Amino acid sequence: MISAGDFRNGVTFEMDNDVYTIVQFQHVKPGKGSAFVRAKIKNIKTGSTVERTFSPNEKFSKADISTKEMQYLYNDGELYYFMDGETYDQIPLNYDQVADAIVYLKENDNATIRFHSGEAFSVAPPLFVELEITETEPGFKGDTAQGATKPATVETGAQVNVPLFVEEGDVIRIDTRTGEYK
Secondary structure, eight states, X not given: OEEGXXXXXXXXXXXXXXXXXXXXXXXXXXXXXXXXXXXXXXXXXXXXXXXXXXXXXXXXXXXXXXXEEEEEEEEOSSOEEEEETTTOOEEEEOHHHHHHHHTTOOTTOEEEEEEETTEEEEEEOOSEEEEEEEEEOOOOTTOOOTTOEEEEEETTSOEEEEETTOOTTOEEEEETTTTEEO
């Protein structure tokens, strides 16, 4: 069991026969009245986000979440297929489940998949990926004012701002948490 007073970002819990994860939380102690916890929670199955307030004494069952490293195989137009490297089992996931991660994954890349009760609900790419620039405007000499950047498209379709010296065909390193050039 977990109490609302112990909420932290990323904690998963069960409430009203659904599983939620804490996106953001704030402990509030008003001048009058009792303290409460204001939290933005996300339903892991539907992806909907809701803001709720909780009494710090409210208790919830902790959700049983497991993670597994899996290899991204291919997309058949509708579903995205991932394979377990140990058992060679394949699982298909729809776009909603992979939306945040797929812009950083090439075929045969590894990703971390989160499961609840044996059912996959989210995909996380590696923290850093190296991808090739497929499209960007040329940088011009004299156009180098402090930290100037330009938009670029990488081989997976992700849009990234890069320094002016980066050209098409260059391989860049991207922090997938922020989507920024590193």
